[in-house]
Amino acid sequence: MTSLPIASHARWLTVGAVAVAVLCGAGMALQSRLNGGLGVELGSATAAALWSFGSGFLILVIVLAVMPSGRAGVVALVRALRDGSLPWWGITGGLVGALFVFSQGLAAGLIGVALFTVSYVAGQSIGSVVIDRLGVAGMHPRHITWPRILGAVLALAAVVLASWGRIGEAGAPVWAYLLPFIAGVTVGWQQAVNGLVRHAAGSGLVATGVNFAVGAVVLGLAALVAVLVTGPPTGELQTPIFLLGGLVGIGFVLGMAVVVRRLGVLVLGLGTIAGQLAAAVALDAAFPAAGHPLQLTTILGSAVALTAVAIAAVPALFRRRAS
Numbered sequence: 001m002t003s004l005p006i007a008s009h010a011r012w013l014t015v016g017a018v019a020v021a022v023l024c025g026a027g028m029a030l031q032s033r034l035n036g037g038l039g040v041e042l043g044s045a046t047a048a049a050l051w052s053f054g055s056g057f058l059i060l061v062i063v064l065a066v067m068p069s070g071r072a073g074v075v076a077l078v079r080a081l082r083d084g085s086l087p088w089w090g091i092t093g094g095l096v097g098a099l100f101v102f103s104q105g106l107a108a109g110l111i112g113v114a115l116f117t118v119s120y121v122a123g124q125s126i127g128s129v130v131i132d133r134l135g136v137a138g139m140h141p142r143h144i145t146w147p148r149i150l151g152a153v154l155a156l157a158a159v160v161l162a163s164w165g166r167i168g169e170a171g172a173p174v175w176a177y178l179l180p181f182i183a184g185v186t187v188g189w190q191q192a193v194n195g196l197v198r199h200a201a202g203s204g205l206v207a208t209g210v211n212f213a214v215g216a217v218v219l220g221l222a223a224l225v226a227v228l229v230t231g232p233p234t235g236e237l238q239t240p241i242f243l244l245g246g247l248v249g250i251g252f253v254l255g256m257a258v259v260v261r262r263l264g265v266l267v268l269g270l271g272t273i274a275g276q277l278a279a280a281v282a283l284d285a286a287f288p289a290a291g292h293p294l295q296l297t298t299i300l301g302s303a304v305a306l307t308a309v310a311i312a313a314v315p316a317l318f319r320r321r322a323s
Contacts, residue, residue, distance in 0.1 A: 017259040018271050020271075021256070021259055021268050022274055022278075023252075024251075024255040024272050025252075025272035025275025025279065026275040027248050027251055027255070027275075028117075028276050029113055029279035030248055030279060030283065031104065031248045031249055031252070032104045032116050032280070033113045033287065034241070034245040035052050035104035035245040036107070036110075037109060038242035038243065039106060039109050041235050041238050041239060041242065042233045042235040043234050044105075044233035045102055045104075045105035045106030047105075047223060048104075048242075049102040049104070049105045050216070050219040050220060050222075051246065052101045052105075053094075053246065055243070055246035056212045056247065057213055057215075057216045059246065060208060060212055060250065061209070064206065069203060069205075070209075072202075072203075073202055073205065074206055074209075076206075077197065080200035090196040090197055091214055092193055093190040093191075093210070093214070094210065094212065094213065094214025094217075095218060096183070096189055097211050098215035099182070099183050100120075100183045101215070101219075103120075104116070104245075107175075107176040107177070110176045111176050111177065112284045113279075113283045115284075117180075117276045117277060118277070118280075119178075119180040121273050122181055122184060123181040123184025124188070125184075127184060127185035130188070154307060157304060194211055211253065212249075212250075256268060256272065281299055
């Protein structure tokens with residue numbers, strides 16, 4: 001049996017990794033639909049976000065407990081925190097994750113998955129420019145290039161185009177568009193500090209567990225405050241499939257951790273955004289949020305957002321391959 005040449009084998013591994021990245025992006029869009037629907041049915045975005053993070057955390061606790069490598073990674077993480085090789089702020093990535101799932105439960109059910117994703121991608125594009133320029137969590141600062149600036153501007157234009165005529169309409173206030181945008185701006189920080197945790201623990205699974213643990217604690221406190229102030233959620237679960245948001249979250253977080261070494265952050269981000277936008281439009285076409293059917297402007301906005309990401313990322317990708 002003739003084996004594939006090494007170069008050909010490496011290319012197929014890269015193609016497979018890109019496919020995984022696209023699927024991870026589709027998983028993010030699917031989670032937005034699930035958590036958004038759960039938030040609407042329960043009448044509480046906080047409760048929906050807490051369930052998503054809490055259920056994911058419990059699954060990860062069980063997996064880490066039964067895997068020897070998981071237990072070893074937890075021990076290594078605790079040691080790194082004690083000796084200071086991992087700073088305390090290195091475990092704050094879960095705060096950003098909590099904001100993301102909270103915005104899913106609060107906004108995705110109001111404006112639809114496609115509009116939610118376009119706003120999130122616009123924030124992600126702009127936030128990545130800032131993170132790259134400043135350099136955080138051990139990353140080297142990168143110069144701001146004209147393609148990246150143009151990409152960020154186009155990303156903002158995509159939000160305006162996708163939401164044209166819909167901001168201010170019943171059930172779609174301005175904050176519903178701003179919240180996913182802010183979550184997108186901060187996601188670069190989450191990726192950077194989660195990378196520190198992966199390095200300290202020697203395990204992407206442990207980094208995922210820490211992310212879910214911190215987010216679950218923060219959302220648990222927020223849910224407690226919400227119950228004390230406004231009382232428990234008054235809604236009722238009608239669609240059990242909406243409970244799968246946490247499981248979907250584990251899938252795409254782990255998937256990105258597996259392929260990031262082969263693709264790099266740049267190509268990984270491009271692949272996940274492509275998956276997010278394509279899946280978001282498909283989900284809104286097949287299962288639109290109540291009162292918010294998919295519109296042509298949303299499809300065009302998604303296309304512009306994807307173009308913005310390509311303009312910002314592809315030149316750097318060619319430089320990376322050339323080097």
